[in-house]
Amino acid sequence: MNDLTPEREERSANLKGLGCSRKRVEDARFTQGKGNYVDDVKMPGMLHGDFVRSPYAHARVVSVNKDAALALDGVVAVLTAEDLAPLNLHWMPTLAGDKQMVLADGKVLFQGQEVAFVVARDRYVAADAVELVEVEYEELPVLTDPFESLKSDVVLREDLAGQTTGPHGPRKHHNHIFTWEQGDETATNQVLESADVVVEESMYYHRTHPCPLETCGCVASMDKVNGKLTLWGTFQAPHVVRTVASMLSGIEEHNIRVISPDIGGGFGNKVGVYPGYICSIVASIVTGQPVKWVEDRMENLMATAFARDYWMTGKIAATKEGKITGLHCQVTADHGGFDACADPTKFPAGFMNICTGSYDIPVAYLAVDGVYTNKAPGGVSYRCSFRVTEAVYFIERMIEVLAIELDMDAAELRRINFIRKEQFPYQSALGWEYDSGDYHTAWDKALKTVDYDGLRKEQAERVEAFKRGETRTLMGIGLSFFTEIVGAGPVKNCDILGMGMFDSCEIRIHPTGSAIARLGTISQGQGHATTFAQILASEIGLSADSITIEEGDTDTAPYGLGTYGSRSTPVAGAAAAMAGRKIRAKAQMIAAYLLEVHDDDVEFDVDRFVVKGVPERFKTMKDIAYAAYNQAIPGLELGLEAVSYYDPPNMTYPFGAYVCVMDIDVDTGVPEIRRFYALDDCGTRINPMIIEGQVHGGLTEALAVALGQEIAYDKMGNVKTATLMDFFLPTAWEVPNFETDHTVTPSPHHPIGAKGVGESPHVGGVPCFSNAVQDAFRAFGLRHTNMPHDHWRIWQTANDLGLHE
Numbered sequence: 001m002n003d004l005t006p007e008r009e010e011r012s013a014n015l016k017g018l019g020c021s022r023k024r025v026e027d028a029r030f031t032q033g034k035g036n037y038v039d040d041v042k043m044p045g046m047l048h049g050d051f052v053r054s055p056y057a058h059a060r061v062v063s064v065n066k067d068a069a070l071a072l073d074g075v076v077a078v079l080t081a082e083d084l085a086p087l088n089l090h091w092m093p094t095l096a097g098d099k100q101m102v103l104a105d106g107k108v109l110f111q112g113q114e115v116a117f118v119v120a121r122d123r124y125v126a127a128d129a130v131e132l133v134e135v136e137y138e139e140l141p142v143l144t145d146p147f148e149s150l151k152s153d154v155v156l157r158e159d160l161a162g163q164t165t166g167p168h169g170p171r172k173h174h175n176h177i178f179t180w181e182q183g184d185e186t187a188t189n190q191v192l193e194s195a196d197v198v199v200e201e202s203m204y205y206h207r208t209h210p211c212p213l214e215t216c217g218c219v220a221s222m223d224k225v226n227g228k229l230t231l232w233g234t235f236q237a238p239h240v241v242r243t244v245a246s247m248l249s250g251i252e253e254h255n256i257r258v259i260s261p262d263i264g265g266g267f268g269n270k271v272g273v274y275p276g277y278i279c280s281i282v283a284s285i286v287t288g289q290p291v292k293w294v295e296d297r298m299e300n301l302m303a304t305a306f307a308r309d310y311w312m313t314g315k316i317a318a319t320k321e322g323k324i325t326g327l328h329c330q331v332t333a334d335h336g337g338f339d340a341c342a343d344p345t346k347f348p349a350g351f352m353n354i355c356t357g358s359y360d361i362p363v364a365y366l367a368v369d370g371v372y373t374n375k376a377p378g379g380v381s382y383r384c385s386f387r388v389t390e391a392v393y394f395i396e397r398m399i400e401v402l403a404i405e406l407d408m409d410a411a412e413l414r415r416i417n418f419i420r421k422e423q424f425p426y427q428s429a430l431g432w433e434y435d436s437g438d439y440h441t442a443w444d445k446a447l448k449t450v451d452y453d454g455l456r457k458e459q460a461e462r463v464e465a466f467k468r469g470e471t472r473t474l475m476g477i478g479l480s481f482f483t484e485i486v487g488a489g490p491v492k493n494c495d496i497l498g499m500g501m502f503d504s505c506e507i508r509i510h511p512t513g514s515a516i517a518r519l520g521t522i523s524q525g526q527g528h529a530t531t532f533a534q535i536l537a538s539e540i541g542l543s544a545d546s547i548t549i550e551e552g553d554t555d556t557a558p559y560g561l562g563t564y565g566s567r568s569t570p571v572a573g574a575a576a577a578m579a580g581r582k583i584r585a586k587a588q589m590i591a592a593y594l595l596e597v598h599d600d601d602v603e604f605d606v607d608r609f610v611v612k613g614v615p616e617r618f619k620t621m622k623d624i625a626y627a628a629y630n631q632a633i634p635g636l637e638l639g640l641e642a643v644s645y646y647d648p649p650n651m652t653y654p655f656g657a658y659v660c661v662m663d664i665d666v667d668t669g670v671p672e673i674r675r676f677y678a679l680d681d682c683g684t685r686i687n688p689m690i691i692e693g694q695v696h697g698g699l700t701e702a703l704a705v706a707l708g709q710e711i712a713y714d715k716m717g718n719v720k721t722a723t724l725m726d727f728f729l730p731t732a733w734e735v736p737n738f739e740t741d742h743t744v745t746p747s748p749h750h751p752i753g754a755k756g757v758g759e760s761p762h763v764g765g766v767p768c769f770s771n772a773v774q775d776a777f778r779a780f781g782l783r784h785t786n787m788p789h790d791h792w793r794i795w796q797t798a799n800d801l802g803l804h805e
């Protein structure tokens, strides 16, 4: 913007538009405890629901006795599957085309499964009554391992017995869900057979959980007088919830109002539809009173959407010089008791087929088998776009393993295989079109900043010192280069439950030159109220401070598919820019009329329209807004409003280069992160400060997943990590200082060139932390060891390598 005269520069700065590190407008209420979360919704006569949950991972429900619970003072109702069956609500459709029990119908399939729903005067009475419901179970054999499940005679889903085809094609076994194949298997196998070098590696991306600070919950309020159902909830996709609620309940969609108030973190956990929502709605319809259901932490960890649980085997082929020639990837995906994965319909394994990563790999093949086990359903993209984190972890580990096999430097191996700048838009072997990228520039900048060569030298010296017995710490240099794929749509490729994945923005300019804009997305902490106003400020020339952003109320917001998969900027952000341009187009006509010149003789200049070549003749956007309501202009309607429903032509492909330097104490297994450098390229940057916050948050969650966070089960299907005593949630204590950096490669198809960024640091961070741990032991013969790298497992790795002798 250095072409601006000082005066224009000042006007431009006043807008607080694109590129401004504008302070988050939502923080005024958050930092003062004035946020309005679901649990803050309190209504007269409101009842409280709580679940009776199964202690067993697999059991027949022989009987449920509600008598003692119903006898407790304050208990209003106890619902079981039998009560829901006449309404046909004892099962519900999942986002993956499967169906899921709302309340146990004859059997339970995972520990923590919902068996009965108690409704009581207050939360405490409800909890007491839960204890009084007597359920008789008959235990069944438990399958927690997907490979065993595929061989077992035990039929997990009796409701599907005999069905040889599912929503995603043929089923090979009664516990098999689908096989999803992408790419050319024959060609890939041919390359693997004739290649100079082929390495094979198997890895497990463990089951974990998004664990937002606020758990999932809702308040359902059925007004029997006007027939209107209002549902407040922790929903990442409020409009989708409204449509599903309408389809399930038969209540017409205009009579359902879904409100997502402030949300205390989503991370994919709040995309799916949970039994608690259905039960609360039914309970409110039955009792005629509002019903609140908010799960506790243990319920959240045990029963709501898990993430990952992918067993991945890769084969990578290369020339002796390290040029990759082919990639084969076979995945066994543990989906738990019901296939409730949140993915676009045509992608039963999400965007796992971006597993060729940032590399120019001519042929590739991917096959994913989905399998039922006795674990919780879900399968959400915890801070990644539909399984991208699995894909990126897979390829970034395969690269490391190939580097070991070739005895090559892993940074150099990446460099010679990167997709080159001039190859964009790039067609990947598994069917994606990467919109833009400049990987070499980013990589060189990253390596130079951290003095990569110096680090390798230091590492080699450390290895020698260790061998001489002078030190007991090893140094790991973790590298990762990732490409994300965010912004689903386009509608022709991506839908959820048949609803195309577009998004929307509606703007209304007020006469005094301020505005309200509503979008189909919903912030869960990302700061949309701050950043969407910035996009609009630059488009329409009104200060971001004069623009209110509203999301999450289906009675007022235009239809949208919600916020997950970093899609808000690529899709709703684009809708905002497009709606802004419509406003500008009308404003141009108004300005021309007011200035008494032809439409083509005025041009937009930051916050005004000026007569071309006569900058002193202008009308500001404020003048124009006023005129739009108060001046009868021939041929123009009054008012200044616009709406855009945006169907993106493609997804956006943000990328980044990360380096982690770690010192590992071989005797305790404790890793000390010395340095973490993250370079992100998300195209045009809307708010650098918010981006930095997003990167810090995503890296923190990456650290968690790589270094300890997991949902672990024992053989009986007991969840071993159902409290924050056992489930690792990092705090300031564990989190290192993160250094952030960037390059800017705009998206060629996005109206303002922006790509998503919220998930990137997680996607790139997990392999970076993991590679650092593994790299520390490379000199001692380690090829691969599975995450999470908690202290005990790191110690075990050192022990297995004989480093404790």
Ligand code: PCD
Residues within 6 Å of the ligand: 236, 264, 265, 266, 267, 268, 269, 380, 381, 382, 383, 384, 385, 386, 524, 525, 526, 527, 528, 531, 532, 563, 564, 565, 566, 567, 568, 569, 570, 682, 683, 684, 685, 686, 687, 688, 690, 691, 694, 697, 754, 755, 756, 757, 758, 759
């Ligand atoms: N941005 C800027 N620039 C650019 C891009 C972006 O500035 N270029 C910014 C925006 O505006 C916002 C943010 O940043 O505010 C983000 O964005 P994105 O990327 O677009 O995204 P979104 O859609 O909005 O969001 C979503 C994401 C996700 S997906 C996740 S997980 C996470 C993240 O986001 N989550 C969260 N981040 C966050 N943060 C917070 N605080 N919280 C939360 O919860 Mo998924 O799928 O759901 O799993």
